[in-house]
Amino acid sequence: QVQLVESGGGLVQTGGSLRLSCAASSRTFSTYTMGWFRQAPGKEREFVAAINYRGSNIYYGDSVKGRFTISRDNAKNTVYLQMNSLKPEDTAIYYCAARPYTLVTPTSPGAYNSWGQGTQVTVSS
Numbered sequence: 001q002v003q004l005v006e007s008g009g010g011l012v013q014t015g016g017s018l019r020l021s022c023a024a025s026s027r028t029f030s031t032y033t034m035g036w037f038r039q040a041p042g043k044e045r046e047f048v049a050a051i052n053y054r055g056s057n058i059y060y061g062d063s064v065k066g067r068f069t070i071s072r073d074n075a076k077n078t079v080y081l082q083m084n085s086l087k088p089e090d091t092a093i094y095y096c097a098a099r100p101y102t103l104v105t106p107t108s109p110g111a112y113n114s115w116g117q118g119t120q121v122t123v124s125s
Helices: none
Strands: 004-007 010-013 018-024 033-039 046-051 058-060 068-073 078-083 092-099 119-124
Touching: 004 092, 018 033, 018 092, 018 119, 033 068, 033 078, 046 068, 046 078, 058 068
Parallel strands: 010 119
Antiparallel strands: 004 018, 018 078, 033 046, 033 092, 046 058, 068 078, 092 119
16 A cells, blocks of 8 residues: 545635645555545545546546546656636545556546545635
8 A cells, every 4th residue: 555645725715726736655656546536524435536657547527527637747756636616516525545557547436445634625605
């Protein structure tokens, strides 16, 4: 497993932007598939975005397509989530997740075996 630390959450107004970062403590970060998930109170964990080891395969949840962008910098062992045009319904704890290399980039939380502690994102109306 790899240790993951998220940062960049906070309070923002509707229409604003935030950039989340997830730093990984692994020498083999460049081989990991990375994902972002979120969980709002009383709701199940929801897929947000995923990126394969070299950034050539990227997937987004339907609710964030066109607004969020996932990227990674393997030299810095970091994955990012740029969130634009934020809405109140984006309010949640955002989690970074990792799994060792896989041919398919998974979107299910159960496919990931390393998780960060989460960072709170709150969008005010």
